Amino acid sequence: MLALANKIAIVTGASSGIGRATAKLFAEEGARLVVAARRQAELDTLVAEISDVEGTAIALAGDVRDEAYAKALVDLAAERFGGLDIAFNNAGAVGLMAPLPDMMPAAWHETMDVNLTSAFLGAKYQIPAMLERGGGSLIFTSSFVGYTAGMPGMAAYAAAKAGLIGLTQVLAAEYGPKRLRVNALLPGGTDTPGATTTTPEARAFVEGIHALKRMAQPEEIARSALYLASDASSFTTGTALFADGGVSINRT
Numbered sequence: 001m002l003a004l005a006n007k008i009a010i011v012t013g014a015s016s017g018i019g020r021a022t023a024k025l026f027a028e029e030g031a032r033l034v035v036a037a038r039r040q041a042e043l044d045t046l047v048a049e050i051s052d053v054e055g056t057a058i059a060l061a062g063d064v065r066d067e068a069y070a071k072a073l074v075d076l077a078a079e080r081f082g083g084l085d086i087a088f089n090n091a092g093a094v095g096l097m098a099p100l101p102d103m104m105p106a107a108w109h110e111t112m113d114v115n116l117t118s119a120f121l122g123a124k125y126q127i128p129a130m131l132e133r134g135g136g137s138l139i140f141t142s143s144f145v146g147y148t149a150g151m152p153g154m155a156a157y158a159a160a161k162a163g164l165i166g167l168t169q170v171l172a173a174e175y176g177p178k179r180l181r182v183n184a185l186l187p188g189g190t191d192t193p194g195a196t197t198t199t200p201e202a203r204a205f206v207e208g209i210h211a212l213k214r215m216a217q218p219e220e221i222a223r224s225a226l227y228l229a230s231d232a233s234s235f236t237t238g239t240a241l242f243a244d245g246g247v248s249i250n251r252t
């Protein structure tokens with residue numbers, strides 16, 4: 001039996017990195033998917049790759065900061081597949097890195113909007129759809145940044161990612177009685193286009209802060225997302241789940 005047989009899922013940030021790897025894994029495990037990001041061409045390629053291995057996915061391009069897009073994704077899952085069981089709210093970006101006194105409010109808002117407000121907008125429409133199906137699994141991609149590590153220059157990103165953990169805890173308590181589980185996933189440094197490792201020095205630094213002395217491949221983070229999405233984690237809710245290569249405990 002596939003881990004996500006008969007499940008319907010939304011994956012945001014599916015055009016790249018962790019979201020792309022997770023969409024492919026969810027589809028391999030039997031879920032029918034709505035995949036989301038701004039870049040239509042990348043989503044179309046993903047849908048074709050999923051279709052090549054007998055999976056089912058449809059793409060809807062848009063911006064996760066847009067409330068109408070959040071609603072449209074849930075509506076599409078309902079129209080095409082009959083409802084919603086799983087949402088991996090994963091789209092995000094580090095945004096401008098700067099000392100706080102140098103940061104303009106517009107840059108602060110941009111980082112908060114893409115990482116935190118997007119999660120609120122997603123959950124606002126995903127929760128009622130999941131409750132109609134008798135529950136589900138709601139997942140937010142947070143980070144060790146802002147939770148177990150203070151990284152200079154990343155104040156807005158850290159505040160947004162820590163905010164996701166608070167959001168997770170409240171929603172888990174609020175909807176646990178209705179069999180809706182809510183968890184945050186905290187990847188370590190992961191080898192994606194969104195990582196901040198643009199120079200060999202930056203990469204060596206990021207590898208070195210992990211106990212495992214390397215970065216994750218996006219497929220490794222996808223397996224933790226699958227755990228949270230599936231019944232394998234049926235008694236897990238309200239958590240901040242590390243898949244972080246030990247970056248949170250490492251001091252060497």
Ligand SMILES: NC(=O)c1ccc[n+]([C@@H]2O[C@H](COP(=O)([O-])OP(=O)(O)OC[C@H]3O[C@@H](n4cnc5c(N)ncnc54)[C@H](OP(=O)(O)O)[C@@H]3O)[C@@H](O)[C@H]2O)c1
Nearest residue numbers: 013015016017018037038039063064091092189190192194
């Ligand atoms: N890589 C790491 O080291 C790391 C560590 C901890 C946490 N994370 C988190 O993991 C998540 C995935 O990041 P990644 O590393 O896989 O980066 P990535 O490869 O850059 O992927 C980011 C995804 O988010 C989408 N996205 C960004 N802004 C969007 C917007 N306004 N509207 C819709 N989609 C948007 C991008 O698609 P489009 O550009 O097509 O819109 C892309 O699919 C993020 O939340 C990130 O903060 C990453």
